Amino acid sequence: MAATTTATVPATRSAAAPVRRRRRLLSYWPQYVAIAPFYLLFLAFGLFPILFSIYLSFNEWDGVGEMTFVGLGQYQYLVADPRFWNAVSNTFIIWIGSTVPMLFLALLLAFLLHQSIRFKGAYRVAFFLPNVTSMVAMAIVFGSVFSDSFGLANGFLRWLGSQEIGWLTESWAIKLTLVLMVIWRWTGYNAIIYLAGLQAIPTELYDAAKVDGASTWRIFTSVTVPMLRPVILFTVITSTIGGLSLFTEPQVLLANSGGNENSGGPGEAGMTIVLYQYNQAFTQFDFGYGSAIAWALFLIAAVFSIINWRLVREREGLADRRTRRAGR
Amino acid sequence: MSGTILDTTPRLGDPGQQRADRSAVRRSLAGRIAIHVGLALTALISVFPFYWLVAMATQSTAEIFGYPTRLLPGDQFGVNVANLLDSVDLLGALLNTIFVALASAVLVMFFDSLAAFAFAKFDFPGKDVLFVLLLATFLVPGSLSLVPSFILMSWLGWVGGFEALIVPGMANAFGIFLLRQFAAASIPDSLVEAARIDGAGFFRTYVHVALPMLRGGLAFLGIFTFVAQWNDYVWPLIVMVDPQRQVLQTALQSLNAIYNTDYGMVMAGALISVVPLIVVFLVGARHFISNIAAGALKG
Amino acid sequence: MARLSRRRLLGLASAGTAALAAGGLSGCGSEVSLSSDPHELVLWLWNRSASPELLAESARGIPGTDFRLRADYIGTTFDTKLRTSLAAGAYIPDLTNINSNNSLYFPAEDQFLDLYELGAAELERDFYPWKWSLGETPTGRFCFFPLDIGPTGFFYRQDIFERAGLPSEPDEVSAATRTWDEWIELGEKLRRDADAGMVQTAAQLFNQFLNASPERYFDTADRPLYEQEGSAVRQAWDLAVRAVQTGVVTGASSTTDQNAAWVSGRTAGQVEGAWWSEIVVDTAPETAGSWRIAQQPGPPGNSGGSFVAVPRTCKNPEAAFAWIRWAQSPQMQARTFNDVQLFPSTPESFELGVMESSDFFGDQDPLEFFSEAAQTVPTTFISTHESKVGAFRTELGLVSNGSKEPERAWEDAVTEVNRVLRKRGVL
Incomplete structure (x- = not known):
């Protein structure tokens, strides 16, 4: 168990005050920067189409004309x-x-x-x-x-x-x-x-x-x-x-x-x-x-x-x- | 003889075997022949349709659909290529595609390895949730997003531009997941720990430890991002509206007719479009061979 | 804080989606036209759907206007691209070719201009009336201007018919197969004496029967007709089933199998549109001289053929129509035929004496045959809902490979089609 966390910046369990917590979060900034591009791109290009297709699934639509809401139909x-x-x-x-x-x-x-x-x-x-x-x-x-x-x-x-x-x-x-x-x-x-x-x-x-x-x-x-x-x-x-x-x-x-x-x-x-x-x-x-x-x-x-x-x-x-x- | 691959007799701990298998590499002649026969047979099946493509690219449409089926190359390659060059701006499309595929591959390798390293070797608050979210996006159905994605691109003014092909996919869940698994398998925690003790920060560790050790996985990701971008068709069809700025697949698809397609020409185009991919593979695959993990450990 | 912003973002995104849906997806503020050149019109088409020669001339200038035409070749999946652009309201061409599936665009007819308003009516007399009427929407707007047509006939291998001791000259074959019953009888003899089929698949025969029928799946009010006693669909079905049971159908389904069957003579015929001549010339040149064309039983039908439409966002509808008028005149359609073998929709093209016929059919002139056939194609109505009746062909496939009883298959087909139509709000 310990072996997997040896490389990890030790996490302090005692963080209670929000200020300290934020500072603790800040110390992880390189990791967040490293993973950020994917999430930013997803928010920019992925989320809208997903919401759109969920919305579509509650409608009847032929791709060009009007949409009709059909609920769970x-x-x-x-x-x-x-x-x-x-x-x-x-x-x-x-x-x-x-x-x-x-x-x-x-x-x-x-x-x-x-x-x-x-x-x-x-x-x-x-x-x-x-x-x-x-x-x-x-x-x-x-x-x-x-x-x-x-x-x-x-x-x-x-x-x-x-x-x-x-x-x-x-x-x-x-x-x-x-x-x-x-x-x-x-x-x-x-x-x-x-x-x-x-x-x-x-x-x-x-x-x-x-x-x-x-x-x-x-x-x-x-x-x-x-x-x-x-x-x-x-x-x-x-x-x-x-x-x-x-x-x-x-x-x-x-x-x-x-x-x-x-x-x-x-x-x-x-x-x-x-x-x-x-x-x-x-x-x-x-x-x-x-x-x-x-x-x-x-x-x-x-x-x-x-x-x-x-x-x-x-x-x-x-x-x-x-x-x-x-x-x- | 214990040389053959499928020798299932358990021998570990058998003292009599102490030096029998000094190396998994040195094996009997029979074993080697068996390996080669197996590999060659699989290779033959793998290559056969490609060979057929080569044969078709050198035939006329009539020969392609001829009966009995003709498996030997014909002599129409020159004619097919000439027709192809007449019909589409092949060189322009080729250069555009090389640019798009190369840019995508490099960006994907960079952004994905950075994120993968963070996920594989570090703990940070919210890591598990974020990773599950990432995997979930992997499952999200893509093909229905054509209309909203196109609307987005037209809002951004990217329709017809290469950024529409490159930017949305330059960090993707597939590659991050892949490289995270590679990092988990091949980067020893001790190395990361050693780097930390030496005072190296995250990004220095990434450059000096992660990148060299991930070479094999990166090469795979690079090659297949290149291939995927090279062969992508539907999205470029929708978004590349400028005939001066076509990519290879849209150019090739424009050769198809509803009734009488010139298949000889189409096959010549298909063949020409595959050759650069083989070159990229040959260049990239070198990184599968050199086993650098050992060196890194010592270094 | 993080949670708040995320919620706001989600809210924004869903509001955006709703706004899009409400606004009919008009891509507000984005580029509608494909070309920024005010004197350039853009036409979308696929390969061999227009004469490259004429397009090159139009690129220099559309006669009688100060506009030029740019032709962008889209692949055969161009419906997806056209629909995406129309839905987004952005990057829409000024003119677009549309294939024989033009009825699919009926519900979206407001996306296209009514060419009657641009003066199309005066050209009507130049065209085959049945083709012209296919370009009209059910509301009487003329949105789809005729390009080429596909009058049908029965292509057959004369050499194989001869060997089987059957009538083999086109007139004899036509005379011996005035009804589909006689056609099946002839097919049975062909099977017995030459072990060859008359057509490849049951679905093919089924389609061609309906292509030659004034009545199809729906009436002009989109009410289904197939369940009525003696409906055309039922007749087509019975014919196809009988062809399967009597061995008149070969059953070759893949392209390779079909080509091999035609070349080897396992299938000695094909009921198809005029354009099929080009296919057989291209794919089976070694059979040159052995094919002939006879009249199919009943009137000829129409298979395939395309249209050109003008989206409502067209930069200059008058110039677009001027191009159509010029490029679809009898003279230009004749030239187009010589260039890319699109069969003209203007009868006058054939009287100009400039069209080059093929010698693939021995002493028979296919141009003469099909231009005559084109005169008797019945006028029909193709409903936009015909895309939803695929179950008839699916079930016919199951009858063909012997996995279902015909009557059971018919009932299943009707049930399935009705189920789909109910879902889509047609029934």
């Missing part, structure tokens, strides 16, 4: 909207289906890349590419790979003698295609975060472990993972938020399939929460409902972020103590 409609709940369930399936393998794979890749092996630089660039390859190109490439009768994926399945899959037409297969697309696009990104995290771990810890005769796996589980825990927590939280607000992949992959624009393909099997929000706001021009969906997602994401945080953080505390012991 949008939220009442949302609770009973089967399309919204379909989008929620799709989002969760795709999120869980992609995040777990993606983060595991990323950690493994980073660990391998961290070893002194050849072609490290080339591998790193390769893993970076999916994240920057333009989405216009992706639409065509994934459309080609997964197209039903002429796609490479089904061609491969035929070659294996296996049954073809309706990657872009069948409900479960659409979700699988999206899961694959997410894993493809974001694994390298997470691996690069982990790699940067690995490089920041003091080599003394490894040396100590090696002197102790620990195996590679042992080093991975008892030095790498615990030391990386804060970074892992970061990726878990950002993957949660990113996964729950999945949008680009279904939009690009299923842009016009299913007969409607931005509707997630046949039967809306690939409709996610944010795609539905976009569909309502920018295709249907129902900005009030779009805002209500956005705030519903905010609630869901907040709940899951808190759960994740609790789960990983408790262990982070544990890990801190363990590594501190190891480091000694």
